[in-house]
Amino acid sequence: MAKKIKLRLGFPGHFKEVAVSLPAGDPLPWDFDADLKVVGKRIPRVDGPDKVSGMARYTFDLRLPGMLHAAVLRCPHPHARLKRIDTSKAKAHPEVRAVLVMEEKEYRFAGFEVAAVAATTLAAARQALALIDVQYETLPFVTDPDLARRPGAPRVRPEGNVEVSLESRRGSVEAAFRESHAVVELTFRTPVALHTCLEGHGSLARWEGDLLTVWDSTQAVFDVRDSLARALKHPPEKVRIIKDHAGGGFGSKLQMWSHTPIAARLAKLAGAPVRLLLSRHEDFLCTGNRHSSVQTLKLGASQDGTFTAISWKAYGTGGIEGGAETSRAVDGLYRFPSLEVREEDVYTHAGPACAMRAPGHVQGVVALEGAIDALSDKLGLDPLEVRLKNDLSEIRKAELKLGAEKIGWSRRRPSGSHSGTRKRGLGVAGTTWDGSGLPGPEVEVSIGAEGEVTATCGTQDIGTGTRTILAQVVAEEMGITAAEVTVRLGDSYFPYSILSGGSLTAASVTPAARAAAAQALAGLLKLAAKELGERVQDLECREHQVRVRSGDRSLPWGHLAQNAPSGTLVFKAERQGNYTGFESAAAGCQFAEVEVDTDTGEVRVVKVVAVHDSGRILNPLLWESQVNGGVIQGISFALLEQRIIDHRYGVVLNADMETYKVLGALEVPEIEIIPFPVAAGFNNTQAVGIGEPAIIPTAAAVANAVANALGLRIADLPITPDKVLDALESRAKGRR
Ligand code: MOS
Numbered sequence: 161m162a163k164k165i166k167l168r169l170g171f172p173g174h175f176k177e178v179a180v181s182l183p184a185g186d187p188l189p190w191d192f193d194a195d196l197k198v199v200g201k202r203i204p205r206v207d208g209p210d211k212v213s214g215m216a217r218y219t220f221d222l223r224l225p226g227m228l229h230a231a232v233l234r235c236p237h238p239h240a241r242l243k244r245i246d247t248s249k250a251k252a253h254p255e256v257r258a259v260l261v262m263e264e265k266e267y268r269f270a271g272f273e274v275a276a277v278a279a280t281t282l283a284a285a286r287q288a289l290a291l292i293d294v295q296y297e298t299l300p301f302v303t304d305p306d307l308a309r310r311p312g313a314p315r316v317r318p319e320g321n322v323e324v325s326l327e328s329r330r331g332s333v334e335a336a337f338r339e340s341h342a343v344v345e346l347t348f349r350t351p352v353a354l355h356t357c358l359e360g361h362g363s364l365a366r367w368e369g370d371l372l373t374v375w376d377s378t379q380a381v382f383d384v385r386d387s388l389a390r391a392l393k394h395p396p397e398k399v400r401i402i403k404d405h406a407g408g409g410f411g412s413k414l415q416m417w418s419h420t421p422i423a424a425r426l427a428k429l430a431g432a433p434v435r436l437l438l439s440r441h442e443d444f445l446c447t448g449n450r451h452s453s454v455q456t457l458k459l460g461a462s463q464d465g466t467f468t469a470i471s472w473k474a475y476g477t478g479g480i481e482g483g484a485e486t487s488r489a490v491d492g493l494y495r496f497p498s499l500e501v502r503e504e505d506v507y508t509h510a511g512p513a514c515a516m517r518a519p520g521h522v523q524g525v526v527a528l529e530g531a532i533d534a535l536s537d538k539l540g541l542d543p544l545e546v547r548l549k550n551d552l553s554e555i556r557k558a559e560l561k562l563g564a565e566k567i568g569w570s571r572r573r574p575s576g577s578h579s580g581t582r583k584r585g586l587g588v589a590g591t592t593w594d595g596s597g598l599p600g601p602e603v604e605v606s607i608g609a610e611g612e613v614t615a616t617c618g619t620q621d622i623g624t625g626t627r628t629i630l631a632q633v634v635a636e637e638m639g640i641t642a643a644e645v646t647v648r649l650g651d652s653y654f655p656y657s658i659l660s661g662g663s664l665t666a667a668s669v670t671p672a673a674r675a676a677a678a679q680a681l682a683g684l685l686k687l688a689a690k691e692l693g694e695r696v697q698d699l700e701c702r703e704h705q706v707r708v709r710s711g712d713r714s715l716p717w718g719h720l721a722q723n724a725p726s727g728t729l730v731f732k733a734e735r736q737g738n739y740t741g742f743e744s745a746a747a748g749c750q751f752a753e754v755e756v757d758t759d760t761g762e763v764r765v766v767k768v769v770a771v772h773d774s775g776r777i778l779n780p781l782l783w784e785s786q787v788n789g790g791v792i793q794g795i796s797f798a799l800l801e802q803r804i805i806d807h808r809y810g811v812v813l814n815a816d817m818e819t820y821k822v823l824g825a826l827e828v829p830e831i832e833i834i835p836f837p838v839a840a841g842f843n844n845t846q847a848v849g850i851g852e853p854a855i856i857p858t859a860a861a862v863a864n865a866v867a868n869a870l871g872l873r874i875a876d877l878p879i880t881p882d883k884v885l886d887a888l889e890s891r892a893k894g895r896r
Pocket of ligand 1 (some may be wrong): 411
């Protein structure tokens with residue numbers, strides 16, 4: 161039976177009592193300022209020593225006896241059909257054990273899989289690829305989204321290259337623009353960006369009879385299990401996916417990519433385990449990217465800066481995949497009385513887009529926040545004041561004020577009023593993201609014969625610290641230290657969990673862990689009461705013992721476990737639904753200070769202030785690590801990152817870490833992180849995700865700071881020195 165409780169929600173100075181339904185059997189959430197011993201502490205990652213010493217095994221480190229190495233032949237053309245393939249020479253290679261030709265015979269981007277080989281060494285597998293005799297019929301292609309939109313462009317899909325992905329309307333924007341005091345219209349462009357996970361994609365597959373085990377670098381062991389079972393027409397319970405440690409995912413490992421069934425099929429053919437690790441080049445071509453965008457925003461306001469209407473027309477390309485959407489944040493940040501949105505997917509003969517850290521939001525917020533600054537400049541108003549006037553969230557308004565103080569917003573000068581050749585500028589942007597978690601994950605807490613505590617869940621730690629926070633939550637509940645809890649995760653043979661995406665993991669998995677730990681405690685008390693002949697309410701659990709409150713009788717947990725038939729006590733709980741009755745998105749804002757060198761066009765980010773709330777911060781070290789990562793990746797997107805295709809040939813020119821630029825350590829500015837305390841309380845740990853919120857506003861804040869410094873806007877990301885110099889030159893010649 162669900163129980164009604166009152167929760168104190170909000171933030172200091174703005175608390176309110178909210179009646180919510182407590183899910184049946186769930187522990188009461190900890191109070192906002194409860195004195196917790198383990199949760200909320202700066203505990204280093206429990207797997208940190210393993211990682212820094214090289215003991216931690218990533219998929220790329222794994223080897224099995226008799227393991228073969230695989231390599232994939234990829235179509236070099238952006239669009240082609242297979243004319244002829246002869247694999248006999250490859251098969252005859254003495255070290256080759258299996259050759260596979262893909263079923264799909266039409267290749268829709270340069271990098272598409274044609275055939276694969278497994279051999280005793282990787283060098284032999286690569287040699288064998290060169291022995292495959294293949295002839296392609298090249299077909300018309302289009303990789304430039306602007307060309308792909310034109311009538312008569314080569315078709316990427318039979319239905320056509322353009323598809324409306326999102327359309328909505330509220331009120332009359334035309335009337336509202338007519339009545340506005342000021343209206344701006346700008347077009348923003350953002351490039352295709354790549355996930356650049358430190359560990360790329362790879363799978364190691366082994367068959368034992370009809371049981372298939374795949375060690376996979378993934379964000380979703382259960383989803384990969386289901387996809388692989390479908391691809392191979394094999395029962396899902398006979399497919400086991402294991403992922404121990406992973407070097408990042410950022411959305412590129414939420415789905416199964418073709419290398420995984422290729423490894424499994426080669427392993428079956430060869431009768432030996434097969435490891436297929438994608439090279440960085442392959443990884444950059446084939447395993448997802450952030451879709452590009454061209455966004456035209458029209459924004460109106462009354463004289464005092466109150467928004468009247470917004471029009472958002474956008475298109476973007478995700479290559480052969482759809483899903484281009486940038487306007488998701490439009491209704492979460494500011495109040496727009498009338499609105500019109502129209503977005504289009506443009507299909508091109510390029511590698512597929514997929515989710516990437518706050519998909520669509522990062523691109524969309526660049527445009528939205530850029531338009532707000534342009535409008536504020538036009539009205540002669542402080543862009544911070546304009547935001548405070550229109551922001552939907554009381555929390556974010558408080559965060560904006562706090563952040564402004566920390567960055568020294570009062571130093572901000574009107575755009576373009578800086579003299580000299582090193583111009584400083586300040587910018588700000590907001591974020592909203594719902595990382596309040598989902599029901600479904602299950603956690604098992606067991607007590608062994610020595611009293612040892614183990615928490616087991618299929619969920620994956622993609623580098624965010626899931627192992628550590630699970631240990632903390634169980635330890636907190638059971639009155640022990642995090643180091644005394646062993647966490648086992650990353651295995652589809654463990655209790656179910658959802659994918660690690662959408663910043664959902666902490667908020668989805670820790671409540672199940674807490675509920676299971678609470679059950680374990682209750683179970684221990686019940687068993688001890690029976691054995692001691694006491695009432696449960698006269699007992700307490702402390703330091704791996706159940707004690708009688710008055711007196712000195714006690715029983716060790718291990719003793720109680722020894723009495724169980726299996727010698728182990730096992731308790732399992734499931735994550736229940738979110739408590740309802742209040743707004744669920746986490747707010748945040750970031751401020752950036754930049755210096756632009758007008759002689760070289762170089763932009764240097766001097767400082768970022770990041771203010772974020774995300775419910776209860778389970779571990780400030782890990783939380784800050786997410787914010788640091790988000791800010792760094794966001795600056796990188798603003799200034800450096802872009803996948804470049806030569807549209808004459810339809811091939812990617814910079815599919816490697818040498819020429820695809822990412823921010824380096826020396827370019828990372830001072831990052832001041834301010835956790836904003838909010839009692840959110842959607843679940844029993846009150847955790848809310850932070851991974852994605854932390855990247856959303858960064859590029860927008862940097863772009864706005866550059867516009868403030870220069871008095872002109874580079875609306876085409878990344879903001880590279882050539883674009884800065886071109887814009888300055890155009891202005892000097894009176895062209896803008
Ligand atoms: Mo995230 S893009 O859901 O890994």
